[in-house]
Amino acid sequence: LNEPLDEVIKLLARLPGVGRRTATRHAYTILRRGEAYGLELAEAVSRLVRETKLCERCHNHAAEALCRTCTDTKRDARRVCVVQTPPDVSAIESSGAWDGVFHVLHGVIAPLDGIGPGDLKIHELIGRIGAEPIEEVVLATGASVEGEATALYISRLLSDSVAVTRLARGLPAGSDLEHMDAPTLARAFEGRAAL
Amino acid sequence: LNEPLDEVIKLLARLPGVGRRTATRHAYTILRRGEAYGLELAEAVSRLVRETKLCERCHNHAAEALCRTCTDTKRDARRVCVVQTPPDVSAIESSGAWDGVFHVLHGVIAPLDGIGPGDLKIHELIGRIGAEPIEEVVLATGASVEGEATALYISRLLSDSVAVTRLARGLPAGSDLEHMDAPTLARAFEGRAAL
Numbered sequence: 256l257n258e259p260l261d262e263v264i265k266l267l268a269r270l271p272g273v274g275r276r277t278a279t280r281h282a283y284t285i286l287r288r289g290e291a292y293g294l295e296l297a298e299a300v301s302r303l304v305r306e307t308k309l310c311e312r313c314h315n316h317a318a319e320a321l322c323r324t325c326t327d328t329k330r331d332a333r334r335v336c337v338v339q340t341p342p343d344v345s346a347i348e349s350s351g352a353w354d355g356v357f358h359v360l361h362g363v364i365a366p367l368d369g370i371g372p373g374d375l376k377i378h379e380l381i382g383r384i385g386a387e388p389i390e391e392v393v394l395a396t397g398a399s400v401e402g403e404a405t406a407l408y409i410s411r412l413l414s415d416s417v418a419v420t421r422l423a424r425g426l427p428a429g430s431d432l433e434h435m436d437a438p439t440l441a442r443a444f445e446g447r448a449a450l
Numbered sequence: 451l452n453e454p455l456d457e458v459i460k461l462l463a464r465l466p467g468v469g470r471r472t473a474t475r476h477a478y479t480i481l482r483r484g485e486a487y488g489l490e491l492a493e494a495v496s497r498l499v500r501e502t503k504l505c506e507r508c509h510n511h512a513a514e515a516l517c518r519t520c521t522d523t524k525r526d527a528r529r530v531c532v533v534q535t536p537p538d539v540s541a542i543e544s545s546g547a548w549d550g551v552f553h554v555l556h557g558v559i560a561p562l563d564g565i566g567p568g569d570l571k572i573h574e575l576i577g578r579i580g581a582e583p584i585e586e587v588v589l590a591t592g593a594s595v596e597g598e599a600t601a602l603y604i605s606r607l608l609s610d611s612v613a614v615t616r617l618a619r620g621l622p623a624g625s626d627l628e629h630m631d632a633p634t635l636a637r638a639f640e641g642r643a644a645l
């Protein structure tokens with residue numbers, strides 16, 4: 256192949272789930288689409304990494320000092336949903352299930368990986384509880400061991416000053432009982448509610 | 451989301467097999483990798499579309515007036531492999547099955563899509579036969595109806611002036627008979643050879 260093509264393939268192949276084969280296909284598609292598309296893509300990627308910073312309040316990605324959610328006056332700023340990563344915010348926003356604001360921890364407590372509370376935006380969360388009129392903190396870390404442990408840790412720090420809740424665990428929508436794993440079934444029985 | 455992120459997701463989602471979900475994951479990965487990777491990718495894509503042209507001899511993508519294969523003196527320039535597209539050249543090169551040169555048609559004859567011989571680099575191929583010391587033309591268009599028809603068309607044009615061959619059809623390597631389609635089996639029987 257020629258050198259610019261090799262270079263694009265090498266870089267695209269570093270994206271998750273993109274092997275050399277897919278990267279090659281993408282590089283040829285970019286060429287086939289013509290110069291305008293390629294230049295637009297290059298400029299967009301360059302702008303993305305140059306202009307994206309962390310929101311001063313919620314620590315999600317933002318193009319300005321504050322992100323769109325934090326500056327949106329229609330959001331309920333009294334309720335904060337605490338998540339692990341920026342993509343978690345995207346997933347929740349796409350679901351339309353939440354009209355409060357967010358706080359991004361940028362990870363979970365994982366002692367085996369050397370990640371302690373001080374490596375996350377937990378201190379900043381405590382700061383927000385004191386400074387903003389927050390009434391409820393919804394802990395929306397993952398349902399993994401680390402996610403649960405992080406939720407428990409934050410809950411202990413905050414439960415004296417604010418209402419702390421955790422996302423429900425149970426059967427995912429559309430699921431068959433037959434294919435559910437034991438921990439999910441156990442949680443679903445524990446959390447059963449009157450109809 | 452914020453605007454630069456939306457823009458990158460929108461553009462990546464136009465690549466084949468990349469939906470909004472995958473594009474979103476890629477965009478977040480680019481951010482997570484840090485500014486250096488993103489800028490390198492942007493520059494590589496930009497260079498790719500700005501600097502890539504078609505080789506004056508074989509019409510494959512090239513960074514210079516002639517591509518790497520056409521300027522490689524170790525290639526057997528007396529044998530030309532005719533393919534539909536630039537990615538076909540990559541596939542053949544990766545296989546190591548060919549040490550001759552190439553000619554890229556940039557498509558196949560497809561009357562239903564309004565693509566006739568004049569839309570392909572067939573005229574240029576005929577020109578090469580006259581101008582270069584070519585002894586064999588291997589027709590490596592696809593085994594589709596259009597690929598076969600295009601091979602037949604070119605074969606009729608060239609067979610008086612040069613040896614014209616076609617890639618063998620038969621069982622793909624590693625295949626089970628049980629899962630082969632009827633046309634593949636029919637071709638494999640037709641082309642059977644003494645052991």
